[in-house]
Amino acid sequence: MADPFATAARRPALAAHASGAARASLTPAGPATRLSLRAKPEAVPALSAALGLDLPTQPKRAARQGERHALWLGPDEWLVIDESEAPLLQALDGAGVLHSAVDISHRNAAILVSGAGAAAVLNSGCPLNLSPAVFPIGACARTVLSKAEIVLYRTGETDFRVECWRSFAPYVLAVLAEAAAEV
Amino acid sequence: MTGANRIAGAGRLTPAKTARFSFDGRSYTALAGDTVASALLANGVHLMGRSFKYHRPRGVVSAGPEEPNALINVSRDTARSQPNVRATVQEVFDGMKVGSQNRYPSLSFDLGGVNDALSPFFAAGFYYKTFMWPKQAWASIYEPRIREAAGLGVSPTEEDPDHYACRYAHCDVLVIGGGAAGLAAARAAALSGASVILADEQPELGGALHFDTGAEIDGQNGYAWAQKTARELVGMENVTLLSRTTAFGYYAQNFVAMAERVTDHISRPEANAPRERLWQVRAKRVIIATGSIERHMVFADNDRPGILLASAARTYLNHFGVAVGRKVGVYTAHDSAYEAAFDLKRAGVSIVAIIDSRMRPGEGLLEQARSLGIEVFTDHAVIATSGRLRVASMTVVPNGGSAKRKFTIDALITSSGWTPSVHMFSQSRGKVAYDAATGRFLPGHYVQDCVSVGTCNGTDDLQAILEEATAAGVKMAAESGHDGAAAATPAGRNLFAWTGGMAGAAYGAGPDDSVKAFVDFQNDVCAKDIRLAVREGMHSIEHIKRFTTNGMATDQGKLSNLHGLAIAAEALGRGIPEVGLTTFRAPYTPVTFGTLIGHARGDIFDPTRKTPMHAVEEANGAAFEDVGQWKRAWYYPRAGEDMHAAVNRECRTVRTSAGYFNASTLGKIEVVGPDAAAFLNLIYTNSWDTLKPGRCRYGIMLREDGFVYDDGVVGRIAEDRFHVTTTTGGAPRVMHHMEDYLQTEFPHLDVWLTSTTEQWAVIAVQGPKAREIVAPLVEGVDLSNEAFPHMSVAEAKVCGVPARLFRVSFTGELGYEINVPADYGAAVWEAVAKAAEPFGACPYGTETMHVLRAEKGYIIVGQDTDGTLTPDDAGLAWAVGKKKPDFVGIRGLKRPDLIREGRKQLVGLLTKDPNIVLEEGAQIVADPNQPKPMTMLGHVTSAYWSENAGRSIALAVVAGGRAKLGQTLYVPMPDRTIAVEVSDMVFIDKEGGRIHG
Structure with missing residues (x-):
């Protein structure tokens, strides 16, 4: 047995193997740093500068800079994701404006849904209109997938990122997998 | 040969493609594309069912979803069996087994048929009048017997192995119905650039064009035009064409539910293909093109097998190539039956006579009948028929007369006219209006953004239908923001203008x-x-x-x-409009439960939430219990232990050495902002200003009415940052409660709430050895009593990962709660287990946690409280800030009823016999010998065997309980009465020294 007092190893909510079918693949996303960022409008410029991207102020839009994404979830709320696991809390330390930043890197898990049938797979449990005209690349929304709350984010024409709370991830993956088998 | 009644050259099915199926054990051959009804008719079988109440032999009446009689059971195997399927809708697939229903022992000889002879006793309201008393017999005898005798098919007993899909969709224009009107409307809307969904319940588009071979559109046969148009629509990117799809429910804001039968017609469906798919469509505009349904004639003995709708006979002939009989009578009050008769006659079927209740049929029909050699009796009526399992004759008299003529027939087709299908319109909450001129109800006042076109709108002439539908398609597309190329209106022509009806x-x-x-x-x-x-x-x-x-x-x-x-x-x-129609309700046609349930079954019926340590606990043999959606480790049995033994051992071990417990499901909320303390002051009853960073406090929160809502320990991480914990079950509602007050009552406060329940995996280590177990894993915190006393919190590293370490206790022992980011939970748990091993410490589950906290009188909100207890009732008055000017519930607490004497209060109970464990929920009385109904003083809220106390313990709410300390009360049970003594709520370590150990 390994030394129990050594640094503990991570065990993600979902095993890292891809599934799905020809028209839609399902891939658990790798670890990422995540923040729930809350602030008033006047703090947005300083926070944007600290994060190195323009926090979106338009509803249901995301901003992206490299591997860093900021998703508008509400008038004073963003989900910030850094896929390179860069420290986010520390980035905001010196922002010097009123805000709330809470680390939720481990609270969420994410599943990447890709392929020609990706929107149809999501629409098996998500009632949003996912047509490119209404939900274009860069669109995001806090919504539902069947009986779970998710944050849905379109990263490409046929690519979506589904964020959910950790314990819901197996359910969300199973619902998506069942839909992927039939679209 | 696929049946003696198949007419060579008639119909659209391909003779080379056949399928075998069985009906009541007898094997038949069908053509690909046949429905069960058309295949049986081709083989001369009209008798397909028994009626509901009288068990009368019944044949197929229609050729569509309106079929009332031919309800059958369809199965692929023993598990895949569906009752009450309409034979007119179910397509035949190779190897299908079809069974008739509601008959015993066989369809042609049914013992239940005695009901028919007894029918004078079964008049309307018979059941209501006869089975009145005794009242109890209704549920136990009458209803089950009636249900058995009267009825439909039998539910399958095995679990359904098929799976079902669901899909949400949005479109500019939804077209319901793919007949001439629906196709023209969909095409026009699609050409304008709108996104269009066209749903039709049949396998092929065309609607009435299936049978109406006299219709011509754009110079070609109507049905051929329909197929060509359907192909054109399928090729358009902005069109989704759904055949075999029934729109069955029309809800608010153009939300339409539709059932798509994906594989019901396929012999060997692909394993992944769902059987049915539920579509939930939100449409900007809806075009209703649901057509009309033909009515039968109401006359004596009009229900014999072989008597069916004229349009059905025409469908069977023109689409399926099947003659419904060889000597066919016609009884009608509408012109459309003439065309059915003409088609049959041309196909070589003998038309015995057309009996028309009207004096004057429509123009040209009599002439045509004469030229085909068909005898027509106008102003006549059919007053009787004969034939037990198949109609054999009809008896005809002049209207109002009595001179009878009897005709030998083997089928009788009838029509009394067409009922516009306003079901969808009516479900949309539109109001129908009675059109006296044509004697029918038509769409009147619209409530939603929809329009009706075609015969469901009372438009009869084909050219007028196509014009109306095309215009509607263009208009609906424009209203949804698309006004591209306008479609040319197709030119349509009928052979005859239909009139009449009754x-x-x-x-x-x-x-x-x-x-x-x-x-x-x-x-x-x-x-x-x-x-x-x-x-x-x-x-x-x-x-x-x-x-x-x-x-x-x-x-x-x-x-x-x-x-x-x-x-x-x-x-x-x-008059008919004064009497009025009954309400149309969803579903339009029956929908299987599978379709409605979709994928919400089995493992994904509901989310199952597991903690980060679940797999490790499972490997350690933990038994789990459901707590809401969570799976929580209940106890950890060792070899040979039952639950009782395991819990006793776990309880003992915690108090003698230590135990560790997975508390990850505890609700957690991060409260951040300069006004964080001010906000908590308002949400909780106690005060938070005085709490220093690095310290924790137990808090209770109330609802506006003053009753306890939730409790938990709150740690102050920094001046502007609190780590709030809630009960497991209360986590979501406490978050909502706090957010609700923040947004609506306290919007002036600069503070934000973030749920962190799942960010942290939580391991509680409790017991005298807890410090020795935890210490080697922790970096950066001095765990001594002086530096890190009870109710402390610090940010530290545990097993090398950033953690929040709490010194808190829900057992009354020295205890720590290690919070680590969730992905590290399992590894840290294993490290704790390893560190605990030398001390003989063990993991413990929720049951032991419950016992240990009860031994100390710690309440569980929701178990020891029920939403009617104030802090004082629960013995928690000390947690209410007496000097606080405001908090949620402060006014509620001042209500006279909440401060009166004699309220129920939480107390301890000790059974006189220490070996008796009370039942939770048991009632408590002062005098067990008083007459019933007894005066209840309260009830037991928690009761356990306490291994550490060596006796049973209990918590209970008792009226005026704290004033009754030492008194004897009684708990009457069905088999005995248990005497109990009222005690305080602390059963172990009354001085409370251990927690500071």
């Missing part, structure tokens, strides 16, 4: 009450039943419907409603 009973169908002139075939309602209902005082159509059950069968009265209404109106001496 609703109600024909001459000879009463008024005497022995004639069975069926109005509703499926529920066995006759014209006489409706008249009886009126005679017995039912004046509202809704009462008449329920008294007779007319229109209440699974076909929802698609054939019968208008007839029933007309007969009732006549009996009441009122």
Whole structure:
């Protein structure tokens, strides 16, 4: 047995193997740093500068800079994701404006849904209109997938990122997998 | 050969493609594309079922979803079996097994048929009047027996192995119905650039063009035009064409539910293909093109097998190539039956006679009949038929006369006209209006953004239909923001302009009450039943419907409603519009439970939430219990241990050495902002200003009414940052409660809430050895009592990962709660287990946690409180800040009833016999010998065997409980009365020293 007092190893909510079918693949996303960022409008410029991207102020839009994404979830709320696991809390330390930043890197898990049938797979449990005209690349929304709350984010024409709370991830993956088998 | 009644050269099916199926064990051959009904008719089988109440032999009546009689059981294997399938809708696939229903021992000889002979006793309302008393017998005897005798198919007993899909969709224009009108409308809308969904319930598009071979559109046969148009639509990117898809429900804001039958017609479906798919469509505009449904004639003995709708006979001939008989009689009040007769005659079928109740049929029809050599009797009526399992003759008289003529026939086709199918319009909450000129209900006032086109809108002429539909397609597309290329209106032509029609009973169908002139075939309602209902005082159509059950069968009265209404109106001496239609309700046609359930079954019926340590606990043999959606480790049995033994051992071990517990499901909320303390002051009853960073406090929160809502420990991480914990079950609602007050009552506060329940995995280590177990894993915190006393919190590293370490206790022992980011939970848990091993410490589950906290009198909100306890009732008055000017619930607490003497209070109970463990929920009385109903003083909220106390312990709410300390009360149980002594709530370590160990 390994030394129990050594640094503990991570065990993600979902095993890292891809599934799905020809028209839609399902891939658990790798670890990422995540923040729930809350602030008033006047703090947005300083926070944007600290994060190195323009926090979106338009509803249901995301901003992206490299591997860093900021998703508008509400008038004073963003989900910030850094896929390179860069420290986010520390980035905001010196922002010097009123805000709330809470680390939720481990609270969420994410599943990447890709392929020609990706929107149809999501629409098996998500009632949003996912047509490119209404939900274009860069669109995001806090919504539902069947009986779970998710944050849905379109990263490409046929690519979506589904964020959910950790314990819901197996359910969300199973619902998506069942839909992927039939679209 | 696929049946003696198949006419060579007729129909659209391909003779080379056949499928074998069985009906009641007998094997038949069908053509690909046949429905069960058309395949059986091709083989000369008309008898397909028994009626609901009288068990009368019944044949197929229609060729569509309105079918009331031919309900069958369809199975692929023993598990895949579905009752009550309409034979007219179910397509034949190779190897399918079809069974008839509601008959014993066989379809042709059914013992239940005795009901028919006894029918004078089974008049409308019979059940209501007869099975009145004794009352108890209804549930135990009458209802089960009636259900057994009267009824439909039998539910399959095995679990359904098929799976079902669901899909949400949005579109600019949804077109319901793919006949001539629907196709033209969909095409026009699509060419304008709108996104279009076109749904039709049949395998091929075309609707009435299936049978109406006289219709011509754009110079070609109507059906061929429909297929060409459908292909064109399929090729368009902005069109989704769904065949075999029934729109069954129309809800608010153009939300339409549709059932797509994906594989019901396929012999060997792909494993992944769902059986059915539920579509939930949100459309900007809806075009309703649902067509019309032909009505039968209401006359004596009109329900014999072989008597069917004229349009059905025409469909069977023109689409399926099947003649419904060799010597066919026609009884009609509408022109459309003539065309059916002409088609049959041209196909070589003998038309014995056309009996027309009208004086003057439509233009050109009599001439055409004469040229085909068909005898027509106008102003005549069919007053009787014969034939037990198949109609054999019809008896005809002049209307109002008595000179009988009897014709030998083997089929009789009837039509009394067409009922516009306003179901979807009506479900959309639109109001129908009665059109006296044509005697039908048509869409009147619209409530939603939809429009009706075609015959469901009362438009009869094909050219007019195509114009109306094309214009509607263009208009609906424009209203949804698309006005691209306008489609040219197709040119359409009918052979004849249809006229006529009647609703109600024909001459000879009463008024005497022995004639069975069926109005509703499926529920066995006759014209006489409706008249009886009126005679017995039912004046509202809704009462008449329920008294007779007319229109209440699974076909929802698609054939019968208008007839029933007309007969009732006549009996009441009122006009049809004054009597009014009954309400149309979803679903339009029956929908399987599978379709409605979709993928919400088995493992994904509901989310199952597991903690980061679940797999490790499972490997350690933990037994789990459900707590909401969570799976929580309940206890950790060792070899040979039952739950009782495991819990006793775990309880002992925690208090003698230590135990570790997975507390990850505890609700957690991060409260951040300069006004964080001010906010908590308002949410909790106690004060937070004085709490220093690095310290924790137990808090309780109330609802506005002053009752305890939740509790938990709150740690102050920094001046502007608190780590709030809630009960496991309360986590979501506490978050909402706090957010609600923050947004609506305290928006002036600069503070934000973030749920961190799942960010942290939590391991509680409790017991005298807890410090020794935890210490080697922790970096950066001095764990001594002086540096890190009870109710401390620090940010530290545990097993090398950033953690929040709490010194808190829910056991009354020295205890720590290690919070680490969730992905590290399992590894840290294993490290704790390793560190605990030398001390003989063990993991413990929720049951032990419950016992240990009860030993210390710590309450569980939701178990020891029930939403009617104040802090004082729960013995928690100390946690209410007496000097606080405001907090949620402060006014509620001042209500007279909440401060009166004698309220129920939480106390401890000790059974006189220490070995008896009380039952939770048991009632408590002062005098067990008082007469019933006894005066209840309260009830037991928690009761356990306490291994550490060596006796049973309990918590209870008792009226004026704290004033009763030391008194003896009684808990009456069914088998005995248990004497108990009221005690305080602390059963172990009353001085409370251990927690500071």
